[in-house]
Amino acid sequence: MSDMTNEHGPDEVPRGMKFRTLAHQLREQILTGRWAVGDRLPTEPELARTHQVGINTVRRAVDLLIDDHLVARRQGAGTFVLAVPADSALQRRFVGVLVPSTSYFYPKVIEGIERVLSAAGVRVILSSSEYNLDREAEQTRQLLDAGVDGLLLVPNLHLMAEPDRYFEELPGLPVPYALIERRPPHPAPDDATPYVCTNHQGGAYAAVRHLVELGHRRIGHLGRHRTGTADAIHAGYERAIAEFGLPVLPIATQRREEWSSEELAAYTRTCVDNDVSAVFCLGDRDASALVLHARRLGLTVPDDLAIVAYDDEVADLGEVPLTAVSPPKAEVGALAAELLLRRLGQGETTPIPQVQLQPRLVIRASCGAESENRP
Structure with a gap:
């Protein structure tokens, strides 16, 4: 027509x-x-x-x-x-997407990004840094050399010695950009970094609150070091422990870069020896393994040990389905793509978006509560 x-x-x-x-x-x-x-x-x-x-x-x-x-x-x-008209200049545009991994956590983020950009007729060039800082820098250069019109970035801040320096250099990018699941660690009041993140600290806080509501007082944390979300999740756990007046249990609050089977077995024994009745675990794969180690010690989940996982990739697949904090991964990706499209269309007049989405707490069998979804 x-x-x-x-x-x-x-x-x-x-x-x-x-x-x-x-x-x-x-x-x-x-x-x-x-x-x-x-x-x-x-x-x-x-x-x-x-x-x-x-x-x-x-x-x-x-x-x-x-x-x-x-x-x-x-x-x-x-x-x-619903869509941008076929004769739009956006139809000929490309957006570079750089994520740390395409095999865990980020596939759903990528799915959300591609759904929005595809509907707008914008093509995606996808790269993965594989959690390597040198590769991240090289991939960013290659995307810019390829002529992308905008960037959606998930930088490996947790691997950087000086992450603040990354944000000092970020405004020098020659194209519009937005960060996904990352934001400045020490932002100035007038910080203008565009980002869309999950409130990981709030998700951890909600998990501990749920266990407290079920009557648990001695709650351990099996966590991680050097992941993009580990520090925020640990901070949420610690804040909840403090604000709900729970006992601090250093021996049951342990973090590793990786958890071996032997370390998980030893941690489970520590929980038994110290009357720990519940564990908040990052992430759901380690939580699933914790269920097996509890069984080997003669414990039942959730009667003897309640478990809540952070992340919901495989939480529902085990013999005891895990209660889990479920980050809105696809929604984060989709919203970041929508906001970048707006910046591409409106230019510098577009307000800088700084968005934080709340994860859901999905109630399953491992905590002993009735099944329900909580915001």
């Missing part, structure tokens, strides 16, 4: 063609990023006032966009952008 363009406003268009001109103007506003994929358009009365036309003209213009599969009306919610 071809569209009529006109230098003048809708009131100077021949009668019966106003809605086509308005449809063209709305289409152009979507092209330039006024509304990104997923955004709600102004209401029909608002559009009528803005463009000085009647409601019927607005309705017919929106119907044209619906026919072109660019927007959709949702009963009781409004009209939402």
Whole structure:
């Protein structure tokens, strides 16, 4: 369907063609990023006032966009952008995505990114640093050399001796960017780093709160060192222990870069010897192994030892399904992609997004509570 363009406003268009001109103007506003994929358009009365036309003209213009599969009306919610028109400049754009791994945690993040960018006609160039700082720097250079128009980055801050320096250099990138699951460790009040993160500390806090509500007082933490989320999760555990007035159990609060089977067995024995009734564990694979070691000592989960895992990749697959904190991975990726698209469309006038999403606590058998999902 071809569209009529006109230098003048809708009131100077021949009668019966106003809605086509308005449809063209709305289409152009979507092209330039006024509304990104997923955004709600102004209401029909608002559009009528803005463009000085009647409601019927607005309705017919929106119907044209619906026919072109660019927007959709949702009963009781409004009209939402589904896609960017095929002739958009965004159709020829590329976004570079750099993640630490494509095999754990990040596949769902990537899935969310690709869903949004694909709908907008933007192509993705995916790279993985494999948790290597030299490779991360090289992959970033290669993406820029490839001519990407924007970057979605997950830097290995936990491996850097001076992560603050990374954020000092970040504004020097020649293209718009946004961080995923990372943010400055010591931001200034006027920090302008765009990011979308999960509130990992809040997720850990919620897990301990749940165990306290079930009556547990002696709660251990089996954690990790040198992962992108380990410090935030440990901080959430420690804050909950302090605020709920629980005893501090150094011998049952242990962190490793990797947990061997022998170390997990020894930790389980430590819990038995120190009357630990519950363990908050990072992540769900180590938590699943902890269930097996508890059984070898004659313990049952959750009657003798309640377990809550952080992460929900395999938590529901064991003989005892694990209660788990479930980060909104796909949603984080999708939102980061939407915000970057908006920056690509609107340029420097776009407000800097700094977004934090709350994970869910998914209740299963390993904690002894009835099944439910908590925000």
